[in-house]
Amino acid sequence: MPVVVEPDTAAAEKLLAALPPGAHCVPTTERLLAWLGSRPEEYVVLVGPSVDLVEAVGLSETLRTARPTVSVVLVRRLVDTEVLGRAMHAGVREVVGADDVAALEAAVGRAYELWTALRGPGGAVHRGRVVTVFSPKGGVGKTTVAVNLALALADRGARKVCLVDLDLAFGDVAITLQLFPSHSIEHAAGAEQSLDVSLLEPLLTRHADGVSVLAAPSLPDALDRISTQLVGAVIDALAAHHDYVVVDTAPAFDEHTLAALDDTDDLVLVATLDVPTLKNVKVATGTLDTLHIAEGRRHLVLNRADDAVGLSADQVQGILGMPVTVRLPSSIEVAAATNAGRPIVLAHPDHPVAAGLQHLVRAIAGEPSAPVGPVGAAGGTRRAEGRRRLFGGRR
Ligand SMILES: Nc1ncnc2c1ncn2[C@@H]1O[C@H](COP(=O)(O)OP(=O)(O)OP(=O)(O)O)[C@@H](O)[C@H]1O
Ligand SMILES: [Mg+2]
Incomplete structure (x- = not known):
């Protein structure tokens, strides 16, 4: 390109x-x-x-x-x-x-x-990696991690990154980056079968630091007009034209999240050091295992992990049965950077939270890409099976 x-x-x-x-x-x-x-x-x-x-x-x-x-x-x-x-x-x-x-x-x-x-004609077929940031709990830092991760992966334009706000009812990626999108994923509704980059590109909002954003709808009721097929088609089309597609999600294991997870190469699980969150993350990982989602490519982020709440990272690893990829401390500067519209990796690249996020980038980008295969076959079956199990065969 x-x-x-x-x-x-x-x-x-x-x-x-x-x-x-x-x-x-x-x-x-x-x-x-x-x-x-x-x-x-x-x-x-x-x-x-x-x-x-x-x-x-x-x-x-x-x-x-x-x-x-x-x-x-x-x-x-x-x-x-x-x-x-x-x-x-x-x-x-x-x-x-x-x-x-x-x-x-x-x-x-x-x-x-x-x-x-x-x-020679043709050349290499490119498919970027899809990185989904997920937690079954609200308010644990998914959007903070997703936005900073996308900016860090973009490396000031050296990689092409699209950040998709899949918190379709209450997405706040655009406002976090102080962007004012004229279009959102809603404007692709109805084009599930014919989506390509020429249709999607005008829907993206560019951020100065090399990241494009596909914003969430401005009103929550648009959720009903966005099918799970559309989510899958959008992610596939974006992955064909970006190095990374980072997906921010709603705090729920709903159908839209599942559609994204089904196309996910790397899953970033965000948790905090409290028992209800860890319980829900444990239940969620069980479901992810059942659906064979991002097996071997899950990255556990413990956010606000310096809080003295009587739970250590080692205990968390034991409870969840997976290693902690990175611990991000609690810091007023994280929230202040977000409020100023300049996320921490840009505002304070040397901050411990920014350094932790760079470590996450290396865990994601430093490993070889999975072989490119047809997205349809295995993914479609898994998606159908996942829906049947989770939603009793609706849609
Ligand atoms: N490490 C941190 N230190 C301090 N504040 C943080 C940290 N991580 C996140 N926050 C703040 O916590 C709040 C919630 O974070 P965020 O919006 O990223 O969570 P979320 O999981 O996306 O929430 P939701 O489920 O509502 O979408 C924000 O105000 C954010 O600035
Ligand atoms: Mg969020």
């Missing part, structure tokens, strides 16, 4: 609008190199008009030898002989004017043709 390097948000949006769905934007050439590092399938880099010419030329010179299958397209507000000369010497494939959408599209098309000619 094309990648744009452009620090100016308005200029970036303009370029992305002219590109095929799924295009990604990073703010600096440093983030671009991080992005390319994990993407052997990338075929074109568009260097936006706000990137300094010397930097753009240096980037092209680097990529000419390091990544010869990647075309560099230089976008300039003014295309003159000096720009053309320096671009040519640096191996820039094309130079286009910032307002020339047709030339931009044609340049991207030619870059793709060149890439297929050099690499």
